Amino acid sequence: MALHRNQGCNVLDHRMSRRNFVMGAGAAAGFGPLLTPAMAKQAKGKQKQILQVYLQGGVSQFESWDCKPGTKYGGPFREIQTPVPGMKICELLPYTAQKMHLLSIIRSINLKTNDHGVGRLFMEKGRTVGDYPYVGSVASRYLKNANDPLPGYIHISTRGLTDNTAAFLEAQHAQMKLEGVAPPENLLQRSGIPESVLTKSEQFRLQLNKQFGTGRSKSLIDSYDASFDQANQLMARKHLFESQPEKDLDRYGHHPFGQNCLLARRLLEEGVTCVKVTHHGYDTHAENFNFHIEQLDEFDKTFATLLGDIEERGMLDNVLIMVYSEFGRTPKINNKYGRDHWGASCSVALGGAGIQPGAIIGATNEDGTEVSDREVDGGHLFHTYMQAVGINSINDHDIAGRSVPIGDPAASAIEELLS
Amino acid sequence: MTTFSAIPEETHEIKRFEHEEPLTTCRFSPDGRYVFAGAEDLGVHRWDVKSDAKATLEGHESWVRRMDFSVDGSQLFTAGWDGQIGFWDIDAENAQPHHMLQAHRGFARWVNASPDGKSIATCGNDLRVRTWKLKNYKMTADMGGHDRHPYAVMYHPDGEHLASEDLMGWIHIWDTRRRRIANKIHADIMTGYDNKFAADMGGARDMEFHPAGERLACAGISNVVNSFAGQQDPLAILVDWNTKQIECHLEAKDKATGVMWGVSFHPSGFVACGIAKQNGSGSIEFFKADKESIESARNEQTPVKDEEQPPSETDDKTDSKASETKPIAPTLKSYFSLAVDKCVRGMDFSPDGKQIAIACSDGTLRILEMDKKVGSDSESEEKSKG
Numbered sequence: 109m110a111l112h113r114n115q116g117c118n119v120l121d122h123r124m125s126r127r128n129f130v131m132g133a134g135a136a137a138g139f140g141p142l143l144t145p146a147m148a149k150q151a152k153g154k155q156k157q158i159l160q161v162y163l164q165g166g167v168s169q170f171e172s173w174d175c176k177p178g179t180k181y182g183g184p185f186r187e188i189q190t191p192v193p194g195m196k197i198c199e200l201l202p203y204t205a206q207k208m209h210l211l212s213i214i215r216s217i218n219l220k221t222n223d224h225g226v227g228r229l230f231m232e233k234g235r236t237v238g239d240y241p242y243v244g245s246v247a248s249r250y251l252k253n254a255n256d257p258l259p260g261y262i263h264i265s266t267r268g269l270t271d272n273t274a275a276f277l278e279a280q281h282a283q284m285k286l287e288g289v290a291p292p293e294n295l296l297q298r299s300g301i302p303e304s305v306l307t308k309s310e311q312f313r314l315q316l317n318k319q320f321g322t323g324r325s326k327s328l329i330d331s332y333d334a335s336f337d338q339a340n341q342l343m344a345r346k347h348l349f350e351s352q353p354e355k356d357l358d359r360y361g362h363h364p365f366g367q368n369c370l371l372a373r374r375l376l377e378e379g380v381t382c383v384k385v386t387h388h389g390y391d392t393h394a395e396n397f398n399f400h401i402e403q404l405d406e407f408d409k410t411f412a413t414l415l416g417d418i419e420e421r422g423m424l425d426n427v428l429i430m431v432y433s434e435f436g437r438t439p440k441i442n443n444k445y446g447r448d449h450w451g452a453s454c455s456v457a458l459g460g461a462g463i464q465p466g467a468i469i470g471a472t473n474e475d476g477t478e479v480s481d482r483e484v485d486g487g488h489l490f491h492t493y494m495q496a497v498g499i500n501s502i503n504d505h506d507i508a509g510r511s512v513p514i515g516d517p518a519a520s521a522i523e524e525l526l527s
Numbered sequence: 528m529t530t531f532s533a534i535p536e537e538t539h540e541i542k543r544f545e546h547e548e549p550l551t552t553c554r555f556s557p558d559g560r561y562v563f564a565g566a567e568d569l570g571v572h573r574w575d576v577k578s579d580a581k582a583t584l585e586g587h588e589s590w591v592r593r594m595d596f597s598v599d600g601s602q603l604f605t606a607g608w609d610g611q612i613g614f615w616d617i618d619a620e621n622a623q624p625h626h627m628l629q630a631h632r633g634f635a636r637w638v639n640a641s642p643d644g645k646s647i648a649t650c651g652n653d654l655r656v657r658t659w660k661l662k663n664y665k666m667t668a669d670m671g672g673h674d675r676h677p678y679a680v681m682y683h684p685d686g687e688h689l690a691s692e693d694l695m696g697w698i699h700i701w702d703t704r705r706r707r708i709a710n711k712i713h714a715d716i717m718t719g720y721d722n723k724f725a726a727d728m729g730g731a732r733d734m735e736f737h738p739a740g741e742r743l744a745c746a747g748i749s750n751v752v753n754s755f756a757g758q759q760d761p762l763a764i765l766v767d768w769n770t771k772q773i774e775c776h777l778e779a780k781d782k783a784t785g786v787m788w789g790v791s792f793h794p795s796g797f798v799a800c801g802i803a804k805q806n807g808s809g810s811i812e813f814f815k816a817d818k819e820s821i822e823s824a825r826n827e828q829t830p831v832k833d834e835e836q837p838p839s840e841t842d843d844k845t846d847s848k849a850s851e852t853k854p855i856a857p858t859l860k861s862y863f864s865l866a867v868d869k870c871v872r873g874m875d876f877s878p879d880g881k882q883i884a885i886a887c888s889d890g891t892l893r894i895l896e897m898d899k900k901v902g903s904d905s906e907s908e909e910k911s912k913g
Binding site: 177388397398443444 | 548549567569588589590608609634652676694721724725726727728754755756757785786803805807869870888889
C-alpha cells in the first residue's frame, strides 16, 4: 500500500481536540487490552520510554551520520571527530558530535524504496505493507503503565502527516498529535459553567456510555473510557502548555523545534511512554547544502541539549533515543545543488535504553552509493527498537484470539547493538 | 583605448573546456589568459584560453564558489566552504597556494579585493564581514550585524564602503573606516519563507558594483513557492547607490523558474545575468538597464500600495508611512535571451568585453563570443556592403 505524501497540510488533520480524541477511541472496536504474561513480565520494573526525533523529508546521510568528504559525491562539508575513537560525523553537527558517546550509528540501512510514504511506514512499522501499528503505538500498548492516565504516544509537530498509527491496537494507543506547544483544542473547560452543570454533564455522559455499552464488548467501552481519562488527565496538566521556562528556552532555542523539544522532555518527565518530535525541512531536492546548514544548525544544538538533559536526569538508561528519517538522499548531486530521495544506503542514530552506545553498525562503500557491510532494513530496526525497550518483538500481538507477529518474522534485531 | 564592443544577439560558443565534476563558478584572469573555475570537488581549475592547458590548484578542503584577483592581476583569491581564503600566483606552475587564511568559522562565502589593492573583504557563515590586509594577512575589521548568513560582500569602487547581502535579503552598506553599518536596504523581494518546509530561502548568489560605483547589482531568487524543489523565480535587482533605493528588478525575457547565479555590468552599458533553471537548462539574459529604459518601465507600471515598509536605521517612524502609496521598483525584462542547454552557475566577461565565460552544471566551462561568427552570412553580408 503506497501512501501519498500530504501535499497540503490541513490544519484540521492534525489538530488534536478533546472531542476527536475521545471519539477516536471507538475505532478500535473489539480489541481488548491483552497483554501476554511474557510481556507483562517485560513491562515490570522501571518504565521504558522512547524519544523519536523524526527529520521529515529525508535527512542526507552525507551531511549527517555518514560523511564522505573529498569523494565524488561527498559534497562540500567536512567530518569532525566525536569523543568515540574512529567515529566521525558531519561538521554541521558540532554539538551532537560531543554527545556521540551516548549514541550509536547504523550506516547500512537499505530500505529499497525512495517513496516518502513507504519509507516512513517501513521506519515506523518495520513493514512496508499491511496494517500494523507504529513504534509509538506498540510502546504505548506494552510499556505504558496501566495506572498512568496520560496518553502513551504523543507526537509534536508544527505540521504533519495524518497516519493511523494504532492500526489494530486500541485507539488509546494512537498518536495524540500536538501542533507545536499549543495546547490541544478544548483543553480547558469553558469558564462560567457552574459546577452543578458540569456534574450533570458528567452524569449524562456516563448514562450515554452505559446505554452505548449495552450489547457491546466491554473492551470497546474500556477503550472509550481510557481515552476520555487521558484527555481529562491532560487537561489537569495544562501547566505543560501554558509557559515554558525561559532559562530552558535559552538553551533549547526559542524557535519552534526548540520549544517542541523542551515540551518533549517535560512530557517524558511526566511519564509519557513515547514522545515523537518532528523537525521538518529535509526534502532538499534543491539547495541541499544551504538547507542542511540551516536545518541542522537548528537541530544540532537543540537535540544535543535535549540529549544532555535526558542523560543528566538519569533517564537515558530507560529512554530509547531515535533520530531517523524515511530515507536518505542520493549520492549524486543534481543540477540544482540538490540531493533526491535515496533509500538504498542511509543512516540513523540510536541511543539510550538497551542500545549499546558508541557503536557504528555497518558501512557503505567509498562513494556512499550502496551498503557494503551488514545490510539491514526497517524490519531489523523495528525489532531493535522494540528489544531495546524490553519488548520481545518475536512475540505476537494477541488480538481477540488472533496472533499477529509484533515484528516482521522475516527480520531480526541487530543483536550486536543491544547491550 | 578598448571600445568593448559586443553584440549580445550574435553570442555563440567558441571554446569548451571539460571537467569531470559540475562547476560552481568561473572568472577570467585580468589579463584574459586564463579562466579559473570552482567545482564540486576540492580543486580550483585553471585553463589557458589559448593553449587549452589545464591545471588544478589544490589546497582547499571544500568547494570553492567565489574567486577574485589582486588589482595587479598577479594573484588569485579563492573563498572555500572550509572557511579558508586561498592565495595563489595565477600562473605558477606549482599548483599550491602561497598562503591559506582561516578567515571564518564555518564557510567562507565570498572574497573581493579592494580597489586600492591592499585588502580583501570576506564574509562567512559565522555571520561576520571581515577585511584583511594583503601585506600580512592580518584582520583589519571584524564586523557583525547580519542575523542570517551573509552570502556576498563587495567593495564599492570608492574603497570606503562595502556592500553585503544575507539570506534574508538585507543589504548592509558598511563604512570601512568606522567599521560599522552606514545603511541598510531590505531587498525583501529576494527572499521568501517556504511554508511547506518551514525554512527561509534567498540572498545574493552574485553581486557586482558598476565600475563607476553608481549602482549595485545583486542576483538571486524571488517568489519562493517550493524552494526545496527549486520552485522560485530567478531575479536580480539594481540598487541606486546615491539614493540607496532599489532602482529596478531584472527578470528573464520568458517566464523562468530557477536561480540567477550571475550578474555583471558590461563596459558598454548592458547588464547580463546567468540563470540555472529548474528543468536543468539555463540561459544568459541581456538587459538594457539604462536610466531611460528604467524610467520607461516605471511609467508603464501602476503604483501599488506598499504595505510593508522596510525598517530603516535612520528613520524609526516608518509605521506612520505604512499606508503611503508609492511606486515599487519597475521590472525590466531582458531584451535578448540566449538559451544554454545546461544550468549556468557562474559567468564573467573577458577583460576586453568581447567574451563571456560560463560555468555549467555538466562540468563544462564555455567561452562565448558576443560577436558575429567569422564567415557567417551576416558578417559576409556586412563585409560585402562595406
